[in-house]
Amino acid sequence: MSLYAGSAVAVARRLLGAVLVHTTEEGRVAGRIVETEAYLAVGDGASHSRMGPTDRNRSMFLAAGHAYVYRIYGVHHCFNVVTGAEGRGEAVLVRALEPLEGLEVMAARRGRARPQDLCSGPGKLVQALGIEAGHDGVLLDGALSITPRERSPGPIAAGPRIGISRSLELPLRFGVARSPWCSR
DNA sequence: GGAATGATGTACT
DNA sequence: GTACATCATTCCG
Numbered sequence: 001m002s003l004y005a006g007s008a009v010a011v012a013r014r015l016l017g018a019v020l021v022h023t024t025e026e027g028r029v030a031g032r033i034v035e036t037e038a039y040l041a042v043g044d045g046a047s048h049s050r051m052g053p054t055d056r057n058r059s060m061f062l063a064a065g066h067a068y069v070y071r072i073y074g075v076h077h078c079f080n081v082v083t084g085a086e087g088r089g090e091a092v093l094v095r096a097l098e099p100l101e102g103l104e105v106m107a108a109r110r111g112r113a114r115p116q117d118l119c120s121g122p123g124k125l126v127q128a129l130g131i132e133a134g135h136d137g138v139l140l141d142g143a144l145s146i147t148p149r150e151r152s153p154g155p156i157a158a159g160p161r162i163g164i165s166r167s168l169e170l171p172l173r174f175g176v177a178r179s180p181w182c183s184r
Numbered sequence: 185g186g187a188a189t190g191a192t193g194t195a196c197t
Numbered sequence: 198g199t200a201c202a203t204c205a206t207t208c209c210g
Contacts, residue, residue, distance in 0.1 A: 027190050037191065046191070056206070074204035093191055123192050161190050
């Protein structure tokens with residue numbers, strides 16, 4: 001079973017415990033994924049793909065395993081992993097990481113030293129890992145990649161997604177239960 | 185064409 | 198807990 005195969009929900013759960021790695025001139029930084037959200041192709045009023053492909057969301061319709069990076073609130077960026085069949089329009093938002101490698105580089109990028117402030121939110125982890133708008137649409141098999149988990153992350157908690165105003169009733173947010181590294 | 189909003193984070197009260 | 202940065206996209210007229 002590929003890391004990205006199956007529904008966005010399946011991938012959102014499977015990515016918990018996997019390790020997101022980014023290697024740059026500044027060094028290698030890595031973190032364990034502890035919180036994700038699924039965004040569906042149909043029946044999901046909060047998904048960027050709900051209007052079909054546009055200039056902004058086109059990479060969400062690429063094949064599974066590509067990155068979808070977009071700017072939010074005109075300020076921050078968020079990082080997603082495309083899932084499902086090419087052209088479908090499903091993705092998983094990575095919301096929080098447990099910092100594992102390159103903590104000093106992360107802290108320098110973030111301007112904050114406390115480990116729990118490094119990657120505890122979608123905008124934060126993007127900044128800590130050095131992910132930029134240019135990563136939108138890249139395949140996650142190069143400098144930016146994800147290593148599948150080797151063992152179970154433990155109990156998984158599910159609940160409503162954060163920061164949206166539509167489809168709040170869908171329990172599409174997943175996290176490692178009681179992890180101190182989640183966004184909330 | 186114009187107004188409202190948004191998958192957020194930070195600073196300030 | 199509330200205010201605000203900041204801008205592309207979305208929604209309405």
